[in-house]
Each structure stands twice: as C-alpha cells, then as structure tokens.
Amino acid sequence: MDEPVETHRWQPVGAGVVAALVGFASSFAVVLAGLEAVGATQSQAASGLLAVCVTQAIGILWLTWRHRIPLMLAWSTPGAALLVSSGASEGGWPAAVGAFLVVGGLILLTALWPVLGDLIAAIPAPIAQAMLAGVLLSICLEPVKVFADRPGLVAPILVVWVLLLRFARRLAVPGAFLATMVVIAVYLIHHGSPHLDLAPHVAWTEPTWNWQAVVGLAIPLYVVTMASQNVPGVAVLATFGFKVPWRESMTVTGLGTLAGATAGGHAINLAAITAAMVASPEADPKPERRWIAAHTGGWTYLVLAAVSTALVAVVGAAPDGLIEVVAGLALLGTLGSALKGATEAEEGREAAVVTFVVAASTVSFGGVGSAFWALVAGLVVHGLLHGPYSLRVRV
Structure with missing residues (x-):
C-alpha cells in the first residue's frame, strides 16, 4: 500500500521544475526583445531578465508558503511584446524604467483600490484581445522575415518547432529555443565568439518620467498585464x-514590479499557462500537495536567474534576428487566441477590428505609441455603435 505514495512523492517537485523551465524557455526571448526595443543595452536587458526572475520567484515562494495553493507568478509576456511594438519613447531607457515603476504602482493601487480592477474588467473583451493581437502581430512576423534573410540558420529551428508541435505540443517552443542554442553554438564555432561576460549582474538605472512614456507605455502595459x-x-x-x-497577489506583484523596475524588470503578474501545469492533477493527484509544485517552481526560477546573464551573453553574440525568431514562435499561440477572442462574437467586431488595425500599425501620435491609441479608438467606436462605455465600479 505504500508504493503509490512513494511513486508520487517527488511528482510535484518534478512538475514544478518542468513548469519553470517551460515558462522561462518559452518566453525569455520576448522579454529580451522587448527591453532592447525600448532602449536597453544588452547588459541592461540581462539585468532586467534577472530582476523579473528573482522578483517572481520570491513572490511565488511567499504566496505558496502562506496559502498552500499552486499559485505561479510570471513576467508579463504580452507586456514584453507590447514593448517590442512600442519601441523607444521620448527619454529612452530611463523613461521606460520610469514607466515600469508607474506600472508597479498601478498594480499595487489595484490591490488597495478595487475600482482600478473594475475599470480593466469593464473594457469589452474583444477590444482588449484585439489590442493584444495587434501588439503581437509585428513580432510574430519576425520568423518569416528572418527566414527570408537567413534561411540556413532559421530552417532547423522551424523544423524542430513544427515536429514538436505535431508530437509534443507543450515542448514546441522550448524545443525551438534549444534548437536555436545549437544553431548559435555552431555559428560561433565557425565564426569565432567574442569575450562573453557570464557573471550575473544588476545594472541600476535612474528613472525619469515624461507624459509620453506614462501614457504610451505604462498605461497600455498595465492594461495588457491585467487583462x-x-x-x-x-x-x-x-x-x-x-x-x-x-x-495579496496584487500587492505582491505590485511590490515585485516596483522592486525590479530600476534593475530593468518590466512587470510580474499571475501566471496562466504554467499555473495550469502546477495546478492540474498531473502535478499531483492530491490537490492539497500541488502547492509543492509551484513552490518548487519558485526555487527553480532562482536557479534560472543565476544563469540568465550567461544566456543573454550567448544570445547577444548570435546573428541578428535569431532571438526574434524564437520570440515570434513563442507568441503565435497567444496571437491565435487573441484573434479568436477579438472576432468570435459578431457584436462589437467592428470596434475590435479597428483596435487591431491601429495597434498593428505601430505608428505613434504626439509621441504616444499605437497600443494606447488602439484602445482609445476601439472604445470610441464601441461607444458610437453600441452605447456609452458603462462601468460598474466599487467604491
């Protein structure tokens, strides 16, 4: 009778390690691309990746220990994709860091003042999904663009991704990441590698604030992260x-975002995909033991934080575009879900399409990026066609 218990003793530990590895490998490329797009150097982007790994790990460990539930945190992958589409704002990287601090403050304020959460929930779902889809489109086009320029380097990555998508869907993006690492290694062997700084480090940035970064970066990043x-x-x-x-979750993620912002971290939040991995019966047949999986995932993220700088250094020595290939592949599924959510219902489809087109345009007005204007345009069209944007808020 003891054998089944023995069999499952380490099951949640293994599930937690796998969940963290999948979460990291599936989207770290998006984080790097996003931070560099808003002005970070390679060193600052590495610091930002380290910051979000550490802050989300500490948050996971605290929440799982206190509540004994399989609650996973993650960095904001859609938020990082938003940074890619937004690009550098007025004030460059210091202004982006200032925007990250604003996001952390807004998330913390959400915990203290429920009205903010109600405002986000009141945004029509098709409009929120359409904004996300428009933000994701440009980065999801990168695999096609880079393949046209470097077919010999990109083809092996795509082959691995397609095969795993067919036979082991959950491992498709991590497998593409590993294939990319092999391609980079082969490239560096043949072309020589520069001196790489592999030691973890934190690059602090003194923030600045301007209205363009707050309106065009912080507000859309907050909306995308919440919704x-x-x-x-x-x-x-x-x-x-x-x-x-x-x-408490909003308090922890808000404080974590604030703590990591000046080191380059953009935002942390509740996880969805990796949360499903640690909360399902596959993590452990007994629900009361599944918190161990999430807790283990937190410790795993601390280990990954220690090697994140080395990983960024290797990626930085790779040919241009390869990291964007992995980022684009990682977000294809999210793009598909967002497009479905934006256009599935006939009512409100016009407003959603307008939102998508404006967000995908990547143009800016008055120094404010397209994501903010997409949200404004979508809400205006929705209000004109279907009545005013009504809100039910708690006071």
Whole structure:
C-alpha cells in the first residue's frame, strides 16, 4: 500500500521544475526583445531578465508558503511584446524604467483600490484581445522575415518547432529555443565568439518620467498585464478548485514590479499557462500537495536567474534576428487566441477590428505609441455603435 505514495512523492517537485523551465524557455526571448526595443543595452536587458526572475520567484515562494495553493507568478509576456511594438519613447531607457515603476504602482493601487480592477474588467473583451493581437502581430512576423534573410540558420529551428508541435505540443517552443542554442553554438564555432561576460549582474538605472512614456507605455502595459495575465490567471486556478488571494497577489506583484523596475524588470503578474501545469492533477493527484509544485517552481526560477546573464551573453553574440525568431514562435499561440477572442462574437467586431488595425500599425501620435491609441479608438467606436462605455465600479 505504500508504493503509490512513494511513486508520487517527488511528482510535484518534478512538475514544478518542468513548469519553470517551460515558462522561462518559452518566453525569455520576448522579454529580451522587448527591453532592447525600448532602449536597453544588452547588459541592461540581462539585468532586467534577472530582476523579473528573482522578483517572481520570491513572490511565488511567499504566496505558496502562506496559502498552500499552486499559485505561479510570471513576467508579463504580452507586456514584453507590447514593448517590442512600442519601441523607444521620448527619454529612452530611463523613461521606460520610469514607466515600469508607474506600472508597479498601478498594480499595487489595484490591490488597495478595487475600482482600478473594475475599470480593466469593464473594457469589452474583444477590444482588449484585439489590442493584444495587434501588439503581437509585428513580432510574430519576425520568423518569416528572418527566414527570408537567413534561411540556413532559421530552417532547423522551424523544423524542430513544427515536429514538436505535431508530437509534443507543450515542448514546441522550448524545443525551438534549444534548437536555436545549437544553431548559435555552431555559428560561433565557425565564426569565432567574442569575450562573453557570464557573471550575473544588476545594472541600476535612474528613472525619469515624461507624459509620453506614462501614457504610451505604462498605461497600455498595465492594461495588457491585467487583462491578459492577471484575470486569466485567476480563472485558470478556479478551474482546478483553487481561489486566488486577489488582494495579496496584487500587492505582491505590485511590490515585485516596483522592486525590479530600476534593475530593468518590466512587470510580474499571475501566471496562466504554467499555473495550469502546477495546478492540474498531473502535478499531483492530491490537490492539497500541488502547492509543492509551484513552490518548487519558485526555487527553480532562482536557479534560472543565476544563469540568465550567461544566456543573454550567448544570445547577444548570435546573428541578428535569431532571438526574434524564437520570440515570434513563442507568441503565435497567444496571437491565435487573441484573434479568436477579438472576432468570435459578431457584436462589437467592428470596434475590435479597428483596435487591431491601429495597434498593428505601430505608428505613434504626439509621441504616444499605437497600443494606447488602439484602445482609445476601439472604445470610441464601441461607444458610437453600441452605447456609452458603462462601468460598474466599487467604491
């Protein structure tokens, strides 16, 4: 009778390690691309990746230990994709860091003042999904563009991705990442590699603030993080019978975002995909033991933080475009889901399409990026066609 217990003793530990590895490998390329797009140097981007790894790990360890539920945190992948589409704003990297601090403050304020959460929830879902889809489009086109320029380097990555998509879907993006590392290694062997700084380090940045970065970067980043990460994260855990401690989770992720911002971290939030991995029966047949999987994932992220700088250094020595290939592949599934959510319902489709087109244009007006104007345009069209943008808020 003891054998089944022995068999499952280490099951949640293994599930937590796998969840963290999948979460890291599937989207770290998006984080790097996003931070560099808003002005970070390679050193600053490495520091930002280190910061989000550490802050989300500490948050996971705290929340899982206190509440004994499989609650995973993650960096904001859609938020990083937003940074890619937004590009550098007035004030460059210091202004971007200032925007990250504003996002952290808004998330913390959400915990203290529920009205903010109600405002996000009141945005029509098709418009929120359309904004996300428009933001993702440009980076999802990168595999095609880079393949046209470097078919010999990109083809092996695409082959591995397609094969794993067919036979082991969950491993498709991590497999593409490993294939990219092999391609980079072969490239460096043949072309020589520069001196690489592999030691973890933190590059502090003194923030600055201007209205363009706050309106064009901070507000869309906050909206995307809340609507595309935190709200789905609550829903995922609910499907497995777990209730997220909302106010404390927002407090932890808000403080974590604030703590990591000056080191280059853009935002942390509730996880959705990796949360499903640690909250499902595959993590452990006994629901009361599944928190161990998330807790293990937190420790795993601390280990990954220690090697993140070395990984960024290797990626930085690679040919231009390869990291964007992995980022684009990682976001294709999210793009598909966002497009479906934006256009599935006939009512409100026009507003969603307008939102998508404006967000995908990547143009800016008055120094403010397209994501903000996409949200404005979508809400205006929705209001004109379907009545005013009504909100139910708590006071």
